[in-house]
């Protein structure tokens with residue numbers, strides 16, 4: 001398989017480059033009694049390599065003397081169901097009911113809680129289950145082994161003659177029994193076993209069985225508290241306007257009228273924004289609208305999307321490019337090719353538009369700072385608050401909350417930095433809430449990509465060479481600089497050759513530098529969302545050139561990858577590939593590998609006379625290894641498809657005069673219920689290590705739809721979002 | 731200006747400008763944060779409440795237009811049979827992902843099945859089109875509405 005250079009590697013039997021396979025476990029007496037296990041996980045990138053350093057736990061498991069089992073860990077629930085799935089891993093090996101595991105959210109501590117796959121505390125990139133799959137099961141098995149040993153010691157019997165089930169150790173021969181709670185303290189004195197045997201997949205009782213989500217009840221009656229719902233005595237609410245031109249500064253504000261608005265308490269100026277602090281958001285918004293603001297627009301006042309794209313097109317020709325992969329001899333293969341096919345593909349800037357607009361509540365006191373926020377990176381939130389206030393990190397407390405959607409936006413702390421700057425000028429706690437307009441116009445955007453391809457085909461239509469140049473801004477260079485090696489952004493080229501094995505291959509990358517103040521970042525699906533669309537569109541073009549069926553053509557390119565062929569064939573079969581379709585209807589396929597997961601999607605689309613695209617059905621096959629909670633996998637696939645389809649049909653952020661032209665859900669549209677296609681999800685029964693689920697389905701839908709549009713109309717769309725004007729009467 | 735609002739069967743006195751949207755009175759003045767803010771422009775449905783039983787977007791409903799109408803929010807929708815059935819179906823079918831849009835979805839859905847105990851797909855589209863879910867829970871929302879309507883109709887017999 002070619003694309004092993006992923007930001008995070010699937011936990012397979014072969015360690016990925018830079019990955020230490022060591023995971024550690026230590027045991028001690030818990031404060032307040034009971035057994036405390038500290039789990040430390042293998043590291044992947046960046047700081048990850050420090051795995052050889054001192055033991056640093058990533059999660060704790062506490063078995064109290066009353067038998068309650070608590071998992072303390074830093075991962076946050078964003079709707080992806082990990083508050084249910086991670087306890088399942090422990091409960092499976094510990095032999096307790098799922099309901100017996102409580103979950104406690106860990107406070108931010110970049111040193112103590114590190115995402116095993118990324119190297120510091122973060123929830124993102126489909127990494128939670130993948131990173132914790134083996135370590136948490138091992139921890140559960142070790143704890144069970146120690147509890148059994150403690151019981152055996154007490155009874156003077158051989159541990160092998162004891163069983164454990166439902167939170168109790170049993171000695172069947174004598175009928176003796178002891179609860180985990182009664183054994184917890186004794187177990188803390190037992191050495192941690194060096195090796196524990198994990199259950200084989202076919203012995204799983206919990207993993208793979210649909211389980212009810214544990215975090216849901218409060219979300220149907222209004223009691224669940226997201227960051228935006230924080231309530232504190234004396235809390236004020238603020239809303240903010242940052243300079244509409246990226247990188248611009250605040251020049252002056254006339255706040256006479258705003259101050260006269262009932263409920264407005266204070267106008268706060270910071271270098272690039274102004275905030276109105278009020279008793280409630282209604283007054284804050286009204287006050288903000290009444291401000292007369294003058295901006296110093298700075299050097300980006302004329303920036304436009306056209307200009308950015310022109311720069312990128314020039315870079316695609318001139319480089320300098322950094323090599324990602326070179327296999328065989330592309331130049332020789334192209335010279336010998338019967339035909340060469342070339343194409344340019346583009347993807348727009350995208351906003352995240354999480355349902356809950358960005359917000360952050362802060363209380364700055366002389367001796368400390370408290371932050372209330374829903375964040376995927378608590379350690380970073382703490383660090384920025386410390387920096388802005390000048391306080392030591394220990395004096396900054398971050399209270400995490402449920403996230404009303406993450407999608408990568410809450411991997412950033414720009415809004416925390418801003419809120420702390422504002423709060424420094426406010427006496428008492430203040431909740432800074434962005435309007436939807438602010439949220440869309442001051443996002444950290446998915447990069448624009450401008451990619452060029454060239455492929456050689458022989459006389460039989462076989463692909464002899466494949467060249468792909470990626471041009472885009474680098475997220476990694478900013479967000480994870482220690483992993484930005486030699487000018488190559490590993491995320492931008494993730495999946496740049498699809499799951500295919502090309503005999504001659506060249507992938508390279510040209511970094512596009514955006515002007516200061518215009519920032520790009522992670523967006524659900526990250527690198528593969530870009531590459532799956534681009535590669536699968538182009539491979540579809542090659543199938544047409546080769547006069548081959550798109551499924552058969554791909555199968556030919558996947559000779560060495562049985563799992564990829566497996567999902568391809570499964571989706572094709574379930575979708576009825578090859579059956580005839582009504583007029584103006586087309587069927588398209590896409591296959592991809594990302595985050596340790598193989599996936600194929602078949603889309604059926606219908607094109608109206610006016611060019612309107614109606615996606616009728618998506619058949620999705622997925623091989624994501626062992627499935628921890630099948631119900632969650634299906635929900636994640638459906639959700640990912642909706643997010644990806646919204647972007648494919650409508651999503652684009654454009655710039656004019658240095659400003660974002662979109663502002664709310666009327667011009668930055670999201671898919672609505674009546675546009676929802678029928679979605680079928682077929683999960684391959686697999687024993688491989690689990691892959692990520694949050695991202696691949698977002699990535700796979702756009703290429704399947706665009707290929708279906710080609711099948712229906714003969715129009716090849718090489719740019720997103722889909723432009724219905726090009727399909728009129730087609 | 732002082733207003734007396736009837737919310738979930740209780741009277742509340744508030745003193746705000748007459749053009750203040752109901753949403754902020756609920757959330758920030760009265761601390762009833764179950765009703766959510768998503769767009770502020772009647773585009774997403776997150777802020778949906780019932781005013782005299784009909785779904786309304788509280789982000790554009792100014793306080794001076796409410797009068798003595800009865801306002802119901804997510805905190806109390808479970809007191810009505812339609813609301814209770816919707817909430818139960820939401821749990822049974824595991825509709826929720828991040829959950830942020832779901833207060834609004836549940837309010838729109840509860841209003842739908844109050845009047846229509848056998849909603850067709852078109853009825854559901856019409857009633858729910860104004861409610862965006864960025865997590866993409868639409869398929870389960872549709873199923874859950876049908877479940878709830880069936881259960882409700884069965885009970886009404």
Ligand code: FES
Pocket residue numbers: 766767768769770771772773774775776777778787788789790
């Ligand atoms: S917040 Fe009222 S419709 Fe979006």
Ligand code: FES
Pocket residue numbers: 079355404405826827828829830831832862863864865866867
């Ligand atoms: S569940 Fe997250 S927006 Fe609907």
